[in-house]
Amino acid sequence: MGAVRWLIVLVGVALAGLGAVAIFGQATSGTQPWDPELSDNFIFVKSIPFVLGLGVAVGLARGRGAGAQRRRADGRVERFRIGTVVGHWIMTIGFLLALPTGMWQYLGGILDVRAPIDLFLFYRVHYVGGAVVLFGVASFLAYWSINADRSLLPPRGQWRAHLAGATAELPPRLSGPIARLFRLDLAARRPTPDRFTYYETGFSFPVWTIALALITVTGLIKAMRYVYPIPGGILYWASTFHVASMVLIVLKVLDHLRYTLPRWPMMVAIAKGWVNEGSIRSLLAAEPTAAPAADADVARAPAMSGSDR
Amino acid sequence: MKRIVAVLAIVWAAANVVVAYLFVTNAFVAKTAAKEGLPAQAALLLGGLLIAVFAVIVAREGLALFRGTSRVS
Numbered sequence: 001m002g003a004v005r006w007l008i009v010l011v012g013v014a015l016a017g018l019g020a021v022a023i024f025g026q027a028t029s030g031t032q033p034w035d036p037e038l039s040d041n042f043i044f045v046k047s048i049p050f051v052l053g054l055g056v057a058v059g060l061a062r063g064r065g066a067g068a069q070r071r072r073a074d075g076r077v078e079r080f081r082i083g084t085v086v087g088h089w090i091m092t093i094g095f096l097l098a099l100p101t102g103m104w105q106y107l108g109g110i111l112d113v114r115a116p117i118d119l120f121l122f123y124r125v126h127y128v129g130g131a132v133v134l135f136g137v138a139s140f141l142a143y144w145s146i147n148a149d150r151s152l153l154p155p156r157g158q159w160r161a162h163l164a165g166a167t168a169e170l171p172p173r174l175s176g177p178i179a180r181l182f183r184l185d186l187a188a189r190r191p192t193p194d195r196f197t198y199y200e201t202g203f204s205f206p207v208w209t210i211a212l213a214l215i216t217v218t219g220l221i222k223a224m225r226y227v228y229p230i231p232g233g234i235l236y237w238a239s240t241f242h243v244a245s246m247v248l249i250v251l252k253v254l255d256h257l258r259y260t261l262p263r264w265p266m267m268v269a270i271a272k273g274w275v276n277e278g279s280i281r282s283l284l285a286a287e288p289t290a291a292p293a294a295d296a297d298v299a300r301a302p303a304m305s306g307s308d309r
Numbered sequence: 310m311k312r313i314v315a316v317l318a319i320v321w322a323a324a325n326v327v328v329a330y331l332f333v334t335n336a337f338v339a340k341t342a343a344k345e346g347l348p349a350q351a352a353l354l355l356g357g358l359l360i361a362v363f364a365v366i367v368a369r370e371g372l373a374l375f376r377g378t379s380r381v382s
Contacts, residue, residue: 254363
């Protein structure tokens with residue numbers, strides 16, 4: 001199985017390499033009439049199938065992963081597999097490239113100002129960042145398609161309980177009104193999470209999914225506009241929702257940092273994969289309104305016992 | 310390592326405060342109203358305020374991490 005995985009990756013890398021050579025060969029042939037900005041757009045849009053294909057190959061090569069959670073004698077536990085850690089870094093790099101450049105394009109248009117750097121360079125970096133994010137999304141979707149582990153999502157019928165758990169994490173002056181608005185029962189007894197907190201399952205992962213889906217689809221439509229005739233109305237709404245999803249991601253990154261910075265073991269886990277089991281257990285045990293241990297053993301949610309790694 | 314991460318978080322929060330400021334101030338500019346319309350102005354205002362609130366919270370958490378006084382762990 002290991003050889004097949006590597007074969008898939010090699011084929012993906014080879015195809016992506018051949019595609020890159022062909023695309024850059026065309027762009028640098030000196031026969032293209034486009035200005036730098038349009039030329040970059042064509043390079044980007046022609047690269048997309050290869051980027052997505054490479055992402056799918058890498059995601060499939062990760063295989064079914066997961067399995068039993070590994071532990072070391074020194075008390076550390078593997079919270080995330082190396083593929084997940086690398087995938088998280090890839091998405092981080094993609095956002096670091098795409099978000100500031102996308103924000104500049106948007107605000108530059110609103111403010112009517114020009115930077116001392118040519119605008120096409122902002123677009124170039126934005127396209128690189130977008131390609132990195134597309135690779136990450138394709139890789140993750142391919143990995144999930146062959147992996148039955150859904151521990152980052154609430155199981156069927158438990159969405160409200162997980163949402164309530166996520167809401168209970170907030171300060172009371174916020175959690176109360178939100179609970180009333182969505183009719184969530186914050187006082188209900190919930191089992192102690194086993195792997196991911198209620199914030200992660202009930203709020204964070206679903207919001208990331210929505211934001212990434214929105215920015216990916218709208219970004220693809222925008223990128224295609226010079227090579228395929230997109231109706232004006234669709235392009236308008238794609239641009240509007242692309243900006244909206246960008247703002248949503250800016251907010252989600254801040255929310256992500258707000259939550260994880262004071263929970264240092266989570267930062268260690270996503271950076272290294274391995275973390276001290278006692279530290280991460282104490283974080284999970286600190287979840288608000290968790291049921292006593294005896295109840296938790298009976299009521300432990302299936303979603304909490306999986307292992308998305 | 311905690312201090313490096315804390316400083317990076319504070320820098321990120323500061324950059325977001327600048328973005329929030331630009332969002333909010335440009336929500337009230339006549340040029341925005343003429344070019345983008347009322348819904349875009351409202352979106353700029355709401356988005357800017359939300360970004361500002363979250364950026365301040367991240368800055369506070371970054372400061373707490375730097376000082377070693379984080380609430381949770």
